Amino acid sequence: MSAYTSVKELLELSEKRGTPVWRTVQLMDCEEQGLSPEDSWNAMAGMLSVMRQTDRDYDRRHRSLSGLSGGDAGKMEDYIASGRALSGPLISSVIAGALRMGECNACMKRIVAAPTAGACGVLPAVLLPCAGRLGVPDERVIEALYVAAGIGSVIATRASISGAECGCQAEIGSASSMAAAALVHLLGGTGQDMANAAALALKALLGLVCDPVGGLVEVPCIKRNVLGALEAVAAAEMTMAGIRSRIPADEVFDAMRDVGEKMDASLRETGEGGLAGSPSALKQGEREV
Amino acid sequence: MNVFDILGxxxxxxxxxxxxxxxxxxxxVRRLVGGEIVRAKILLAGSFASTGAGHGTPRAIVAGLMGFMPDDERIPRSFELAAERGLTFDFGTTVLRGAHPNSAVITAENDRGERVEAGASSPGGGRIRVFELDGLPASFSGEVPTLIVRSEDRPGYVSRVTGVIAAQGINMSKLQVEREARGGRAVMVIECDQRIPYKVKMAITAIEGISKVTRLNPGEESK
Structure with missing residues (x-):
């Protein structure tokens, strides 16, 4: 049983112990797992280095086994390079980063499930370019990953991080919520700010169903990583602007579970409803099988 | 949920x-057989059968049979690597009643001609559970130190096996015993709190009527 089951408790623990949120997440986990803080830190640094490595090694020529995905991040990169992109360099690179990681996952490259393989693009797509833009050292990004993990573990405890249980809101929604809080850490926000950003991000993604074409983690999963990453940036920016969520994070997580429980099974990773049931998706399935 | 279940x-x-x-x-399955696997028949069930190809499930299973870890970048090339190693395999599909949708039944044979048939499922997050071993029901994941003892069903053999474990100061957390019929084949699955040393395996192997002892110690998967 986790030492905290709500963001409220996590912030209280952090205050009581006089440690920052990231450190509280790390120490509570170390106590629970019988892990030394050094080993934990090194393991987390390892997660960041896998994210960086895979992002760097993206190859636009690679295609997934199904042939459904690959190459789109390359198109986005070309578009950015052409100077025609309407969004600024940061937002453009968030979009490209999410596509890169999502495609790497589909093409059987090494990724960090965060919190799942299908949503693995959100955190790196937000943190890598934002850390670069802010010029923060790696230590700070590793700290931010602890913040993300703390939020994610509360979501997993109170709701779910599984598409089969609660739909895509539990995967991309959770990843977005985690990334929003992590970005607030990079921006120097408080624990309350992190909770606020986590709430804002997930609120916007409630109800998102899990309807993968052919049951594969490709369509629409890869592009939903873009959505999750962009929403995370927006939630962190709104938070730093002083905008407050009327519903606290823990209640948003509970609402996500409620929505998930009411979601029809055909919309929870069964590859039946939604986009998976569209004529084009069904035609794709015939080709593949 | 611990931190590295969320990030990772x-x-x-x-x-x-x-x-x-x-x-x-x-x-x-590789650990249950022991040694180098030379032949395998892999039956995919449920969602493994219907969406496995696009997820690389067959390549992933073959990679595992060769002892690769889930983060091994050679997984996509496992078929080619298996051919180089002399591991032959074929795939089929099956229907399993009452099993988790993500399941497979694998019959594997090692270079010494020893065979194992195991059914296992993958309910999510990379976790797995063996639900059948050599035709008998079982339930273990290998996430904790686990001892698997195959034997004839004889009076007193359970206490002799557990006696060896107790004598080593190892605490058992779970014990399952399944048998075919009275006096037939039996499988005992023992989950423990501490790592199971080699000498425990040897001492149990020496007990009369014991045909095979396998130990699964977490962190020693690729050995």
Whole structure:
């Protein structure tokens, strides 16, 4: 049983112990797992280095086994390079980063499930370019990953991080919520700010169903990583602007579970409803099988 | 949920259940057989059968049979690597009643001609569970130190086996015993709190009527 089951408790623990949120997440986990803080830190640094490595090694020529995905991040990169992109360099690179990681996952490259393989693009797509833009050292990004993990573990405890249980809101929604809080850490926000950003991000993604074409983690999963990453940036920016969520994070997580429980099974990773049931998706399935 | 269940595992995509879990299934079969696997028949069931190809499930299982870890970048090339190693395999599909949708039944044979048939499922997050071993029901994941003892069903053998474990100061957390029929084949699965040393395996192997002893110590998967 986790030492905290709500963001409220996590912030209280952090205050009581006089440690920052990231450190509280790390120490509570170390106590629970019988892990030394050094080993934990090194393991987390390892997660960041896998994210960086895979992002760097993206190859636009690679295609997934199904042939459904690959190459789109390359198109986005070309578009950015052409100077025609309407969004600024940061937002453009968030979009490209999410596509890169999502495609790497589909093409059987090494990724960090965060919190799942299908949503693995959100955190790196937000943190890598934002850390670069802010010029923060790696230590700070590793700290931010602890913040993300703390939020994610509360979501997993109170709701779910599984598409089969609660739909895509539990995967991309959770990843977005985690990334929003992590970005607030990079921006120097408080624990309350992190909770606020986590709430804002997930609120916007409630109800998102899990309807993968052919049951594969490709369509629409890869592009939903873009959505999750962009929403995370927006939630962190709104938070730093002083905008407050009327519903606290823990209640948003509970609402996500409620929505998930009411979601029809055909919309929870069964590859039946939604986009998976569209004529084009069904035609794709015939080709593949 | 611990921190590295949320951020992690590091794995080869695209799916924790259909790819990472499939590697783990191959891996546990390898550990159950012991030695180098030379032949395998792999039957995919449920969602493994219907969406496995696009998730790389077959390649992931074969990678696991060769002892690869879920983050091994050679997983996509496992078929070619298996051919180089002299591991032959074929795939089929099966229907399993009452099993988790992500399941496979694998019959594998090692270079000494020893065979194991195991059914395992991958419910999510890369976790797995063996639900059948050599035709008998079982339930273990290999996430904790586990001892698997195959034997004839004889009076007193359970206490002799557990006696060896107790004598080593190892605490058992779970004990399952299943048998075919009275006096027939039996499988005992013992989960423990401490790592199971080699001498425990040897001492149990020496007990009359014991045909095979396998130990699964977490962190020693690729050995």
């Amino acid at each position: 595992p590091v794995m080869v995509g695209p799916s924790s259940s259909h790819t990472a879990g499939a590697v783990r299934i191959g891996q546990i």
